[in-house]
Amino acid sequence: MSRPGSRPLGCVVAGLLLASCGDRDAQWRAVLGVPRALQLPAIPENNPPTEAKLQLGRRLFYDVRLSGNQTQSCASCHDQKLAFTDGKKTAVGSTGHVLTRNAQGLQNAAYNSTLTWANDGLIALESQLAVPIRNDRPVELGVNDGNVSAVLARFENDSRYPAAFRAAFPESASGPTVEKIIFALATFCRSLVGADSPYDRYLAGDKSALTDSQKRGLALFNGERLECFHCHSGSNLTTSYRDARTTEDTATYPFFNNGLYNLDGGYPPQDQGLYEVTLRKDDRGRFRPQSLRNVALTAPYMHDGSLATLDDVLSHYAAGGTVTASGPLAGDGRLNPLKSGLIRGFVLTAEERGDVLAFLNALTDVGFVENPAFAAAED
Numbered sequence: 001m002s003r004p005g006s007r008p009l010g011c012v013v014a015g016l017l018l019a020s021c022g023d024r025d026a027q028w029r030a031v032l033g034v035p036r037a038l039q040l041p042a043i044p045e046n047n048p049p050t051e052a053k054l055q056l057g058r059r060l061f062y063d064v065r066l067s068g069n070q071t072q073s074c075a076s077c078h079d080q081k082l083a084f085t086d087g088k089k090t091a092v093g094s095t096g097h098v099l100t101r102n103a104q105g106l107q108n109a110a111y112n113s114t115l116t117w118a119n120d121g122l123i124a125l126e127s128q129l130a131v132p133i134r135n136d137r138p139v140e141l142g143v144n145d146g147n148v149s150a151v152l153a154r155f156e157n158d159s160r161y162p163a164a165f166r167a168a169f170p171e172s173a174s175g176p177t178v179e180k181i182i183f184a185l186a187t188f189c190r191s192l193v194g195a196d197s198p199y200d201r202y203l204a205g206d207k208s209a210l211t212d213s214q215k216r217g218l219a220l221f222n223g224e225r226l227e228c229f230h231c232h233s234g235s236n237l238t239t240s241y242r243d244a245r246t247t248e249d250t251a252t253y254p255f256f257n258n259g260l261y262n263l264d265g266g267y268p269p270q271d272q273g274l275y276e277v278t279l280r281k282d283d284r285g286r287f288r289p290q291s292l293r294n295v296a297l298t299a300p301y302m303h304d305g306s307l308a309t310l311d312d313v314l315s316h317y318a319a320g321g322t323v324t325a326s327g328p329l330a331g332d333g334r335l336n337p338l339k340s341g342l343i344r345g346f347v348l349t350a351e352e353r354g355d356v357l358a359f360l361n362a363l364t365d366v367g368f369v370e371n372p373a374f375a376a377a378e379d
């Protein structure tokens with residue numbers, strides 16, 4: 001039985017002890033623009049979303065002054081037209097460093113149970129966003145102890161930012177800080193939500209939203225021959241999922257080795273996935289199942305962008321892994337001893353392959369990639 005006194009602290013809004021969870025959640029959904037088909041994402045108690053914070057985050061997301069040398073913004077690697085990816089194999093930082101990983105799409109990123117391709121310790125956007133801003137190995141935006149005051153001064157001395165920071169953080173008298181920048185950006189990222197692809201409309205009851213070929217592709221995707229759904233299921237087509245209702249007891253943190261490489265049982269030394277964080281040998285090559293929202297727009301594929309097209313991705317799964325014939329990465333990924341048991345390989349006819357590809361194309365959410373609320377502000 002629930003007792004009134006046992007209401008979680010999270011339902012206290014700005015000192016209004018009587019505000020109910022329902023009111024608060026409805027208000028947060030409205031600020032973030034969460035569509036009915038989606039749950040409210042998990043939101044840390046110390047960063048409640050407000051319109052002022054979201055708009056500050058949006059402005060910062062598109063501002064190159066956030067990089068040390070003022071050449072790059074978040075949007076340089078996360079372009080809305082490409083569902084917030086960059087079209088590159090692996091991203092390139094503001095000082096020209098080539099990263100080892102492919103830039104991730106940001107639609108519904110707030111629902112991933114862990115953030116980035118392989119890190120079981122990053123579960124809040126507020127912690128993850130320090131990485132692109134402060135990372136020095138390799139440099140992304142290149143903000144560091146040496147230039148952070150100069151970067152913040154750019155915002156302090158701007159004609160509009162000081163008022164925007166005050167509106168977003170009315171409880172704080174100090175001007176722009178890295179923490180406030182991160183909290184505002186996290187709020188903007190949490191608002192990058194949508195569920196209006198043909199597949200979403202089909203799930204919502206519009207049986208004509210998918211073509212017959214896409215429907216056959218969906219059945220294959222959800223069938224035991226291809227096994228895709230074991231790792232790519234739920235509202236973002238990934239089992240890495242949590243929302244405001246998820247508790248520590250119900251959270252899951254999936255990571256899999258899907259047989260892309262085999263260098264003496266491991267993955268290339270520049271990126272061994274989850275192993276880089278845990279140093280557990282069994283975690284070599286384990287990555288988070290990626291959300292497949294807008295997947296037709298986010299080529300190239302996988303953590304290192306090594307598969308150029310969705311057709312290549314299907315060939316990878318059909319073979320039960322990727323064989324690299326020569327060069328420093330040579331090896332038979334199909335035989336990687338740490339490969340998930342669900343990556344077994346299968347045979348597809350040409351027609352079936354076309355159907356699965358047609359289904360993957362039905363995950364494109366045009367309303368999301370064209371939503372003016374996610375673009376740079378006009379002024």
Ligand code: HEC
Binds near residue numbers: 075106132141
């Ligand atoms: C130099 C390119 C680059 C820049 C600049 C950049 N990112 Fe990223 N972003 C990436 C890459 C690459 C990844 C995957 C990182 C990994 O797996 O280690 C990523 C991952 C993310 C994720 C995690 C998504 C998920 O599904 O887990 C978020 C959120 C994100 N970036 C937001 C931002 C924001 C906000 C900014 C600006 C402060 C930013 N990024 C700047 C390249 C970039």
Ligand code: HEC
Binds near residue numbers: 226291295302
């Ligand atoms: C055992 C779990 C598992 C199964 C089964 C699985 N996937 Fe994946 N999928 C993953 C993981 C993990 C990644 C990321 C791997 C990496 O980057 O090394 C991924 C990545 C992808 C990507 C690349 C996404 C991107 O943005 O780069 C696509 C597309 C994809 N999977 C489609 C499929 C399809 C289609 C099937 C069925 C034929 C399937 N997956 C079966 C776990 C799985």
